[in-house]
Amino acid sequence: MWSKVYSGFGYWDVISWLIFFLIASFFALWLRSLGRRDYKEGTEQDEIYWSGNPVPEDGSEITVPASSAYWGFRKALESYYSILTNIHSGHMRDYVGYFVITAAVIAALILIV
Amino acid sequence: MSWQEHLPAMILAIPLLGAFATPLFSLGGKTLRNVWMVSISFITMIVAFLIWRTVTVNGVLVYVMGAETATLALPSGMAYPVRIILEIDAFSAFMALAGSIASFAGAMYSIHFMDRFSGLSRFTSLYFLQTAGMLGMMVTGDLFNFFVFLEISSVASFGLVAFWRDRPESVEASFKYMLVSQLSAMMVLIAIGSLYGRYNALNMAGIASMLHLGVVEKLVLAFLVVALAMKCGAFPMHMWMPDAYAEAPAGVTCLLVAVSQASLYGLMRVCYTLYGTTMGSSFVPWVIIVLGMASMFFGVSMAVVQHEVKRLMGYHSISQVGYMLLALGVGLLSLGNPQTMADYGFMAMKGGIYHIFNYTMYKGLLFLTAGSLYYATGTRDLDKLGGLARRMPYTTFMFVIAAAAISGLPPFNGFVSKLLIYESTFALHPFLAVAALVTSVLTLASFVKVFQTAFLGPEKKCYASVSEVPASMLMGMALLTIVILGLSLFPSWVLSNLVEPAAKALVDQSGYIGAIMGGGL
């Protein structure tokens, strides 16, 4: 039951990975225990530093919205993504059209090949 | 005559009974209907499990509806079987097990999730009809019945996708799905009719034993492959999928995932069993591989830039289906060649089939967690969500497990199936494995985005009153989580007991034919 999965080139063993995670978490906890506990709660040491500005009350003002995540990735591949979003036009005729064209191309090719 | 003989009929009859008797039980009030919904889907799951066990012990199960004995394969006086025949080999049983687990989890989740809406009696009926259609596609041994069950599950899913009829988007998504789906269904029917015209049979085993490749058969193959690839969401025809998955209620989406796997099952049944080695050229395997590659890559690259959580996951479904198409296409390519089959083909098929089970579980769980977000906060837009990890600790925990599994992070089950797919496709061509790896990386990237924006970050004021979802919804999610953890911790047991018999049954064309035809017409 706990044996290895051989894939022809190597193997996968869940037990060794679990052991690795145990060791890694041990090190992580050990490093964490080296930290200092002598900070004073309720004083300035405990507060959030936000570039020297006052921290907003509502968390929604300091979160990064999902549309902004991977902005650079999207910007770098802008031409690729403009093509892709143009394909996904939301137009039913396009949806049916892609399907019919694919069917026609494959049906034609299978007779030729 | 033992009760086990009737199991194949039971797996269809029980969900149908559930669907038809729901109006009766709805008279008894909300609680009775909910109990009915959960218990019927639980019994279906138990029956699927029993079938899987019987098939592993006894080999292929054959059930003939309406015959004097249930296992009568050649009705007397007929040259070939014309009755409604159910044939379950290890691959069908494997798929039915995965599908019924997803159905049970979705049912358990739905009883509380759908609480706010009216028309729940119809909802329950449609849910069971869809389950019955899905299981019917998996267990039938007859091409026309395959079409009928395909249509039953499709019609039920149109209704369920448009269930929130006061949302314009839901109706729109349902209509788009319906338009493409009806066209493909007619193509399937024309293909089946052509086969009937050629061979005077509708039985898959019967046709497979007589099949010889001609122009008509080639066209039929092209039609079936394109139509069924559309139903499971391959690249140029996938546009309905994010729409429908995003707009359906969450419990239904969990079931829709399993239904798309039933279409994948049909595709594999047609390619491996109906045609098998008579396919001749390597054109169709390469078509499947190319479709798989395209859906893998374009699906995930669209997912990265989405900002609506269920739509993002819908695009991920496309890329995950791409993995399976890739793996099973590689297996199909090496079908006639024992050398390559032993080298990498069988490994690829094992990876692909394992991935089917994994995908059904973790994708269902992901959609359920997305539904929980929607239930708790009332929005699916990731731009508005944030800081929910403290408010919904259990949902967060299960989301992390599912996200790690879908991205193929090492201890989880997604990694094992992806590893098998990478290594076997690498042997065919390194480019395939590289593209699969890039897809995996992008998958991880987009789920990191979901995790960071929805669950991490400072708490938002507008979600200060949000609390954890009710217990029955958590139970539905927990079931899938437990299955995922089991698949992760015992991969070798799963591979040798669940996956390998399924892969062997898929390759073994003569075994499938022999179970029905009993040694020739």
Add this chain to the structure above:
Amino acid sequence: MKPLSVVVRTGCDLFAWFMVIFGAYVIIHGDVTPGGGFQGGAVVATFLAFLLVAYGWNTLKLWLQESVYNAMLGFGLLCFLVLGFMGMPASFFYNFVAIPAAEVAKSGHGIIPPSGTIALMDIAVGIEVTGGLSLILVYMFKGIHLFDNYEIGEESGHDR
């Protein structure tokens, strides 16, 4: 929908019940003649369409009992499934009423062998289709006025 003229209404009175009888004929003879449960049920369901066209919705809704059609729908489907289950010791959907052809030939009555559960299933399907198609008609007609009573808000997904 407004009621039509008295000529049409009288014609409807004559033919609506005729359609029901004709539909019942098609359902009951489904096993020996072309037709059957679905076709006959569709014919019976035209009864409601006749009334709707001739008398209009305002009159019809006084006569209409939706629960009757709902009950027919559920009853027909359950009958069909129970008939399937009753063949169970042999197999699902086994024709347990049928008389073997040899015995029919011996008795000398008639030339059409009895079809057993097929006829019963035809009747069950006929009842179900009657209920279902009538409900489809009613719901589709109601759908025209579905949102007249309240405003469609922004996307909600909450219909209560």
Add this chain to the structure above:
Amino acid sequence: MIGNAPFLIVGVLFLMGLIAVLTEKNLVKIAIGISIIESATNMFLIVLGYRTGGTVPVRFLAAGEGVMVLPTPQALTLTAIVIALATTALMLSLIMLLYRHYGTLNIDEIRRLRG
């Protein structure tokens, strides 16, 4: 050669339906296109049922008059018609709902889900 004429008609009908689905802008016309495709498919199945020299599969007509063809295609067609009816009814209901929501039947304007 004349025996192949029904298949030609099936092809023409199918193409007509397809063209209607692909070029029409009105949702109802698209639904009609789908119905035409379904009719073409049903006709294809019926045409397949005939075998040279066969008679209709009705029991007392066929007695002693040669071989009757298998009734399977008729059963297939009936099932396909039932399914087509269900989808047509559903499709029309959805069109009605779409009209209520969007105020139009033009498919160029019903495209909120995109990208």
